[in-house]
Every structure is written in C-alpha cells, then in structure tokens.
Amino acid sequence: MTKEKTKKKINYVPYLMLLPWMIGFVIFKVYPIVVSFFYSLQEYPILGDPEFIGLENYIEIFTKDEIFRTSLVATLKYVLIGTPVVVIVAFFVAFILNFKLKGVNFFRTAYYIPSILGGNVAVSILWTMLFDVNGPINTVLSVFTNGEVAINWTKDANFAIFTLIILKAWQFGSTMLIFLSALQGVSKSLYEAASLDGASKIRQLFSITVPIITPVILFNAINVLVKAFQEFNSAYLITKGGPNKTTYFLNLYIYEEAFQKGNYGYASALTWVLLAIIGIFTIIIFKTSDNYVYYND
Amino acid sequence: MELTKRSKIINSIIRYTLLIIVGVILIYPLIWMIGSSFKDNIDIFGTFNPLPASGRGTLENIKSAWNISSDHTIWFYFGNTLKFLVPKTFFTVISCTLTAYVIARKNFKGKKFVFTAVIVTLLMPELAFRIPLYLLYRQVGLLDTFASLFIQDIFASSSFFIFMIIQFMRTIPRQLDEAAVIDGCNDLQILSKIIVPVIKPIIITVGLLCFMWGMNDFQGPLIYLNSPDKTVLSMILKQQLDGDTMIVYGKIFAASCLALLPMIALFFAGSRYFVDGVASTGGKE
Numbered sequence: 001m002t003k004e005k006t007k008k009k010i011n012y013v014p015y016l017m018l019l020p021w022m023i024g025f026v027i028f029k030v031y032p033i034v035v036s037f038f039y040s041l042q043e044y045p046i047l048g049d050p051e052f053i054g055l056e057n058y059i060e061i062f063t064k065d066e067i068f069r070t071s072l073v074a075t076l077k078y079v080l081i082g083t084p085v086v087v088i089v090a091f092f093v094a095f096i097l098n099f100k101l102k103g104v105n106f107f108r109t110a111y112y113i114p115s116i117l118g119g120n121v122a123v124s125i126l127w128t129m130l131f132d133v134n135g136p137i138n139t140v141l142s143v144f145t146n147g148e149v150a151i152n153w154t155k156d157a158n159f160a161i162f163t164l165i166i167l168k169a170w171q172f173g174s175t176m177l178i179f180l181s182a183l184q185g186v187s188k189s190l191y192e193a194a195s196l197d198g199a200s201k202i203r204q205l206f207s208i209t210v211p212i213i214t215p216v217i218l219f220n221a222i223n224v225l226v227k228a229f230q231e232f233n234s235a236y237l238i239t240k241g242g243p244n245k246t247t248y249f250l251n252l253y254i255y256e257e258a259f260q261k262g263n264y265g266y267a268s269a270l271t272w273v274l275l276a277i278i279g280i281f282t283i284i285i286f287k288t289s290d291n292y293v294y295y296n297d
Numbered sequence: 298m299e300l301t302k303r304s305k306i307i308n309s310i311i312r313y314t315l316l317i318i319v320g321v322i323l324i325y326p327l328i329w330m331i332g333s334s335f336k337d338n339i340d341i342f343g344t345f346n347p348l349p350a351s352g353r354g355t356l357e358n359i360k361s362a363w364n365i366s367s368d369h370t371i372w373f374y375f376g377n378t379l380k381f382l383v384p385k386t387f388f389t390v391i392s393c394t395l396t397a398y399v400i401a402r403k404n405f406k407g408k409k410f411v412f413t414a415v416i417v418t419l420l421m422p423e424l425a426f427r428i429p430l431y432l433l434y435r436q437v438g439l440l441d442t443f444a445s446l447f448i449q450d451i452f453a454s455s456s457f458f459i460f461m462i463i464q465f466m467r468t469i470p471r472q473l474d475e476a477a478v479i480d481g482c483n484d485l486q487i488l489s490k491i492i493v494p495v496i497k498p499i500i501i502t503v504g505l506l507c508f509m510w511g512m513n514d515f516q517g518p519l520i521y522l523n524s525p526d527k528t529v530l531s532m533i534l535k536q537q538l539d540g541d542t543m544i545v546y547g548k549i550f551a552a553s554c555l556a557l558l559p560m561i562a563l564f565f566a567g568s569r570y571f572v573d574g575v576a577s578t579g580g581k582e
Binding site for chain 2: 010011013014015017018020021023024025027028029031032033035036039093096097099101104107109110111112113114116117118119120121122123125126127128129130132134135136139140170226229230232233236237251254255258259264267268271274275278
C-alpha cells in the first residue's frame, strides 16, 4: 500500500487549475499586505522617493494627530451603536418572517430590496433628501408631535451619525437571511415541549431560540462590525464627514490622506491601525463568546 | 375549540399587520423616490405623500435625467459601467467556480493551506489592499482604465464567492463526479457537464451579487478612473449633487430611479435563486 503511494506520480491537474488563484493570491493579496506594512514605515510623498522613517508615522498617529482621535471616536460611535442596531433589527425581521403564513415569501423578497440597492449612490442621494429639514421624515414626525419638527438631520452634529446608522439598519438583508435560515433550523420539537410546559411565546423566544442560535448571532455581529468599521460611501456622500467631523470615519480619513493628499506612507500606517482595531474587536467578541455562546455539537 | 380557532385568526391578523407595517417602512423611501421623480421641485418637500398633487405630475424629470449631462445621455454612463462590470462578472464566475471546484473536490498536497488562505483573505478587510494596489496599478499604467476595476477578478480574487461556491458544492453528492470519472470524463468535463448544471443556483447568485455590488461600487471608480469619457453611472449621479446651479431635485430622483431600475429588474429575475444562496453561506457549517 505504501509502496503504491510513493510510486504514484504527482497529479499536476489540480495545481494547473489552481494557477489563476495562486497568481492572484500572490499579486493581489500577499504582495499588497507585505508592501503596505513597509509603506507604513515610510514617508511616501506623492512625488519624489519614499524615505524610511521607522515608527514615526505610528508615533504621530497616537501622540499628535488630533484628526485621528476625532475620527476614531466617530468610527467607534458608529460601530458600537450601529452593530447592535443592525443585528437586532435583522433578528426581529427574521423572526417575523419565520411565521408560518401564506405569502411570507413575498415579504421575504420585498424586505431584501433595500439591501441590494444598499451602497448605491442613488440611495445615498435618496437618504439626503428623506432626511432633509423639509423632507418626509420630519413631516411624519411632525404628525406625531403635533408641531413642526425641524431637525436638520444631516447637518446637525447630534443627529448626522444617526442618519447614517438608520441607513445601515435599513440594509439588514443579508444578516436577516442568515438569521432566517438559522431560525428555520431550530427543531420544532423544542417548541412543542415548551408549549406543553406552558411557556409563553416570548419566553420561548428568549429561552429556546436565542440561546440556540447564539453562534449565528456571533457570526452576524462580527460580520456587521467588520463592515461598519470600514464604512465609506454613506459618510462620504451624505454627510461628507461632517458636521464638525462627527461622521469623519477612519476610512474617509485614510481615503483623503492617500488619494487626495498623496501621503501614502501615513495613510498606510492609519490603515494598519484600523486593521489592528478591527482585529482586537473581533478577538474580544470571540473570547468573551465562550461565556454565552451555546454550540450544538 | 371555537376559542382556539378564533385566537388563531387573530394571531395571523396580528402577524400580517406586523409584516405589512415593516414592509411599508422599508419600501416607503423607494416609493417616495419614484413618486418624486414625477413631481415639480416645489411639490417634493414638506409632504410625505409620494404621489404628485393632482394634475401636477410631470415627465420632464425623466427626460432631463435621460439627458443627464450636456454631452451624453445616461445610457452612455450606463454603458461605461458595463465596460468593467460585464468582464468583472464573467471572470469572477469562471475563476471562482474553477477554484472552488479544485478546493471542494480534488485531493492534492497543500489543499489545507489553500483553503486556509481563502478563509484568511475572506476575513481581511478590503481596505488593507487598497493603497498598495493603487500604487501598483499606477506603476504598470493601469490607472484610468476600466481594466483596473476587473483585473483582479481574472485571478479569482473574491474569497467570498469562492467560499460561497465551496459551501454549495459540499451539499452535492460526490457519487456524481465519481460516476463521471468511471465514464472517463476529465476534470474540465466533470466541472462543465456535471457540476455546473447542478450548482446553477449558486452560480447565478454569485453572478448577480457580483454584478450588483459592482454597480454599487463607488469608491473603486472614484479612486481609479478620472477622465470624463470614462465616467461611470455612480460618478455621474454623484456629480448631480455637486453642481453650483440650483439643484433640480426631480431630475436627481428620476436619474436615481433610472440607475436603480436595472438592479431591481435583475433582483426579481434571480431572487428565486439568490435569497437561498445568500442564506446558505452563513447558515451551514
């Protein structure tokens, strides 16, 4: 048996078929990551040659850079409020879409529409108008408050970030679908047993459904969080990072440093800081998850 | 007995009401957008009624949105978008299917490494690659070409799509390919004649998602393209907001509608496949 194995010729076919991926992996993944780290140790101006400056970019980011601090606060606020909001909204919608009702598939399709349009510029334009001071959102609010509501959503430093979070929450589609397929996988017998014991629907939700699908909640939370840390389109188009840089997310700062000012070295260092922050948050969620995640295997 | 039947009916009424309320909240912004594209500027704001006041509907917005810039119709910008989007989708589907097939179905030395590499790059934020790739493209003269927006896709660079296809292939019994091997099929024949027809739903899903995400992509064209004759749809839409002349809101809404129309059409054409396709990625181990 072993003799046969050693004699067997190496089959080149799989490698040949993998060739495109291998080339891509080296050129578009490994190479950028490696050089990006070197760039972050350089003063790399738009014209002229890069110069090695060690950790100076990083030192500047953490000790002198006021914009970084403002930008970090804006990003953290967006991520830490936005992530739970999206996860909860997506879970709630998946929960009601899991009802056994006729025509529920129609709603499932309709609910997904906002998500496919999602990052489109047209949607950002729409959002700017919806939340205009004379826009329909304020008009609707006026009905409920019996008085004129004149919140300038996109231009008021207290509200701008929430305008973007609401847009994020509007696009819960993929997160919701992943929840939905998890909910459909929860065994019916559990609910039947609970009903016999007299547990109410609400009780069943929190004592059966939520504990069982915690791995999926975790998966979704990390997914949403990682994307939220990189938010660009909505802040760039709707609030333009303002007012007072309250929505000037790190990705906007990196974009401006790199592609408008041409400070490739400094922008690379900022990128690595952001990647590190994303990494740290992901690890924290994973580590603490041992305490509350229920794995069914 | 009577009581439970009644409470069942009440229950489903409550549930339908809930579904409809959520649906209205979700879809309202789009309805408002469509309605506003038929309104005069003065009728758009200060009301949440999406319909134009009676007798005041207008088709002017659609016309001026069609002739979106002084030089070109919106069709021109849509055409530019297609110039990178069609190759992007084509290459993504082919290269990712090929790669996924090898990883899911073949045994070879280093397979574990390849799979790990796919997962790691899947988790890497796209942001990590942006600056070096920009500088690389600048060096080799790819800036301001449509190719800069799809060259990666020739080389199966979307780990997400590879992963999606692998997940789907795993649900397909291996006996299928084993039978084909016995019949004397080679790998390419197995892939094209046996696997591809069976995994059609996921291929359509990947194609649609790639296409629609590409349509949505704003940062890519913003960074890589700059000559006016290469302006794509997302950029021309953005420019509508930049003008210093008075903004004609109706025109912007109409242009937005025109821009979203192909996406909505595509979504409905493929929704039967891809609602399940998206769900299968995260739902299954």
